[in-house]
Amino acid sequence: MLIDIQDIxxxxxxxxxxxxxxxxxxxLRVDRGEFVSIIGQSGSGKSTLMNxxxxxxxxxxxxxxLDGTDITELTDRQLAHxxxxxxxxxxxxxxxxxxxxxxxxxxxxxxxxxxxxxxxRDRVEEALERVGMLERRDHRPGEMSGGQQQRVAIxxxxxxxxxxxMADEPTGALDSKTGLHVLEILxxxxxxxxxxxLITHDNSIAATAERIVRLSDGVVVADGAREEVFAP
Amino acid sequence: xKIGQSIKMxxxxxxxxxxxxxxxxxxxxxxxxAVIALVTYAQGQNLAIKALYDSQGTNVLNVSAYxxxxxxxxxxxxxxxxxxxxxxxxxxxPNGYVYDDLTISYGAKTLSRQRNYIGMGGGVMVxxxxxxxxxxxxxxxxxxKFGLCGDYKLARGREFSYLEVQNMAQVCVLGAxxxxxxxxxxxxxxxxxxxxxxxxxxVGVYQSKANGVQLGKxxxxxxxxxxxxxLDKLLLxxxxxxxxxxxxxxxxxxxxxxxxxxxxxxxxxxxxxxxxGIIPQNNGSFSVYNPGQYAQDLDEAxxxxxxxxxxxxxxxxxxxxxxxxxxxxxxxxxxxxEIGIRKAIGAERKSIxxxxxxxxxxxxxxxxxxxxxxxxxxxxxxxKTSFGLVIIPSxxxxxxxxxxxxxxxxxxxxxxxxxASALQPVDALRAD
Numbered sequence: 001m002l003i004d005i006q007d008i009x010x011x012x013x014x015x016x017x018x019x020x021x022x023x024x025x026x027x028l029r030v031d032r033g034e035f036v037s038i039i040g041q042s043g044s045g046k047s048t049l050m051n052x053x054x055x056x057x058x059x060x061x062x063x064x065x066l067d068g069t070d071i072t073e074l075t076d077r078q079l080a081h082x083x084x085x086x087x088x089x090x091x092x093x094x095x096x097x098x099x100x101x102x103x104x105x106x107x108x109x110x111x112x113x114x115x116x117x118x119x120x121r122d123r124v125e126e127a128l129e130r131v132g133m134l135e136r137r138d139h140r141p142g143e144m145s146g147g148q149q150q151r152v153a154i155x156x157x158x159x160x161x162x163x164x165x166m167a168d169e170p171t172g173a174l175d176s177k178t179g180l181h182v183l184e185i186l187x188x189x190x191x192x193x194x195x196x197x198l199i200t201h202d203n204s205i206a207a208t209a210e211r212i213v214r215l216s217d218g219v220v221v222a223d224g225a226r227e228e229v230f231a232p
Numbered sequence: 233x234k235i236g237q238s239i240k241m242x243x244x245x246x247x248x249x250x251x252x253x254x255x256x257x258x259x260x261x262x263x264x265x266a267v268i269a270l271v272t273y274a275q276g277q278n279l280a281i282k283a284l285y286d287s288q289g290t291n292v293l294n295v296s297a298y299x300x301x302x303x304x305x306x307x308x309x310x311x312x313x314x315x316x317x318x319x320x321x322x323x324x325x326p327n328g329y330v331y332d333d334l335t336i337s338y339g340a341k342t343l344s345r346q347r348n349y350i351g352m353g354g355g356v357m358v359x360x361x362x363x364x365x366x367x368x369x370x371x372x373x374x375x376x377k378f379g380l381c382g383d384y385k386l387a388r389g390r391e392f393s394y395l396e397v398q399n400m401a402q403v404c405v406l407g408a409x410x411x412x413x414x415x416x417x418x419x420x421x422x423x424x425x426x427x428x429x430x431x432x433x434x435v436g437v438y439q440s441k442a443n444g445v446q447l448g449k450x451x452x453x454x455x456x457x458x459x460x461x462x463l464d465k466l467l468l469x470x471x472x473x474x475x476x477x478x479x480x481x482x483x484x485x486x487x488x489x490x491x492x493x494x495x496x497x498x499x500x501x502x503x504x505x506x507x508x509g510i511i512p513q514n515n516g517s518f519s520v521y522n523p524g525q526y527a528q529d530l531d532e533a534x535x536x537x538x539x540x541x542x543x544x545x546x547x548x549x550x551x552x553x554x555x556x557x558x559x560x561x562x563x564x565x566x567x568x569x570e571i572g573i574r575k576a577i578g579a580e581r582k583s584i585x586x587x588x589x590x591x592x593x594x595x596x597x598x599x600x601x602x603x604x605x606x607x608x609x610x611x612x613x614x615x616k617t618s619f620g621l622v623i624i625p626s627x628x629x630x631x632x633x634x635x636x637x638x639x640x641x642x643x644x645x646x647x648x649x650x651x652a653s654a655l656q657p658v659d660a661l662r663a664d
Contacts (some may be wrong), residue, residue, distance in 0.1 A: 051658045056576055076580075077580050077582075080575065080580040080581070081578065081580075083577065083578045083657075084577065084578020085578070091661075096573075099248045108577060109578050112577065112578040112580070156577065
């Protein structure tokens with residue numbers, strides 16, 4: 001079991017009138033090598049869930065074991081290491097650093113990992129090659145199209161060879177053709193053994209995954225194979 | 233993350249905001265440059281005055297001791313013997329001067345002075361000195377330790393010997409100016425000059441005190457230069473010659489040279505307790521005076537000035553530091569999203585702190601370099617125009633100023649850096 005969350009709550013302004021329960025008791029297990037789509041309307045809590053799964057946020061209540069490690073026990077520093085080594089993020093807004101070029105953006109997590117320059121060069125080259133962006137290595141984000149930026153973001157996510165790829169609406173800002181291309185890359189990563197968690201509000205994109213988790217009002221309302229969840 | 237990487241990243245960030253980085257540095261640059269220039273200016277101001285005091289002999293005490301009934305030669309011998317027995321004393325010389333008008337000749341060259349008494353006032357003879365030459369020397373009565381005590385160095389020949397002083401030998405030592413006037417380029421040693429017709433053999437010539445002293449062109453410096461030239465107009469005779477020239481009045485002034493400044497106080501105390509024993513209370517008088525005291529007072533005034541400058545410096549650097557803190561806080565706010573991204577891909581808090589701290593330190597460090605360079609230029613221009621000579625600030629000042637600016641970066645960059653690192657990744661990513 002790679003990801004195991006039990007009864008996760010994320011509550012804002014708890015006990016006050018303005019209390020918001022973004023997650024209201026979510027349990028989820030993901031095995032190594034799965035491709036899971038988490039779908040839901042905006043406000044359903046799917047982004048909150050991904051933030052917690054990605055160790056970007058901490059749940060108010062609940063247990064989270066990642067590869068057997070109790071995440072809720074970890075220090076700030078240990079969480080940073082987990083984000084660095086275990087998880088690769090792909091965001092809707094790409095989230096590249098504008099002053100760095102493609103190469104430097106992809107190199108950044110490797111620098112934080114403390115890798116030497118030669119190893120870094122190999123990894124960056126490999127990752128950019130993988131997404132077909134090696135020839136744009138010197139371009140800054142502002143000099144690239146959305147699809148290209150997202151491919152660089154994927155290269156950054158996979159440069160550290162993390163077991164888990166988390167993609168939050170990765171195609172949300174892209175036209176359908178480039179979106180499809182990005183999706184293809186995620187699927188081929190899955191085929192090569194990565195665990196992929198894809199968050200989207202778009203059923204047709206979610207439907208490319210074999211397992212689908214549907215979220216609504218902070219709870220899981222459906223979890224199963226594509227055919228079950230999308231059964232007519 | 234390695235420091236080299238952090239520095240590279242910081243440079244990149246600064247380079248993307250060149251205008252802002254420069255304006256932030258400007259505070260440091262102006263602050264440091266002003267401090268260095270002012271400190272150097274103050275040094276220059278005191279240089280000239282100090283040169284004068286040092287030229288008159290350092291670590292000396294002027295002793296005045298005499299009896300009304302003129303048994304002063306005896307006082308001199310007792311004082312001499314006593315001082316040689318003191319630990320802190322290096323040498324003692326009588327330091328009288330001949331107030332008679334003399335005529336000094338060598339070949340065709342003559343130096344003479346004629347003073348006309350123009351009246352009496354309050355029991356004191358008022359006189360007007362008229363010398364035929366600007367070069368008429370100060371005629372001193374001293375012994376074999378005169379050069380030592382007065383910080384005169386021999387250019388040629390030797391000092392008197394002890395026996396020459398004791399035996400009223402007709403010998404003399406000349407100051408640089410006097411020697412040059414009388415002998416031009418010839419060697420004065422063993423030449424005979426006449427003083428009021430009496431033959432005197434030149435045994436030594438002192439080095440010039442005025443030459444080689446860099447003073448510049450300010451009014452103070454000009455005055456000091458004149459004073460130094462006066463010290464080179466010297467004719468030194470054995471103190472026993474007072475028999476011939478001062479109507480046998482004993483020498484009553486002495487100069488005592490001590491080992492180091494720290495001995496001044498003790499020797500003063502010892503002399504003050506010794507002198508009453510040889511000078512009867514109702515038949516004489518004595519005093520011990522430290523001419524370096526004035527220089528010390530000057531030093532204290534300097535210290536006060538330095539402290540004042542230091543306060544101004546501290547204030548200007550504090551203002552610069554607050555400017556840096558302010559701009560770093562703005563930077564952190566602007567780059568919240570970047571911080572979020574960095575944390576999402578695995579940056580530890582430490583890395584974020586180091587990154588922003590290094591940016592602040594780089595601003596200050598680069599600003600510091602320019603500030604030091606600007607300070608050197610400003611100091612050179614300021615001292616050149618004020619004193620007529622370029623005074624270069626010391627390396628210690630430069631290193632200190634640069635060090636302070638780096639420390640400033642750390643101190644004022646720390647809070648923004650910690651603030652940046654404390655952001656939750658999810659909150660930071662949400663920022664626009």
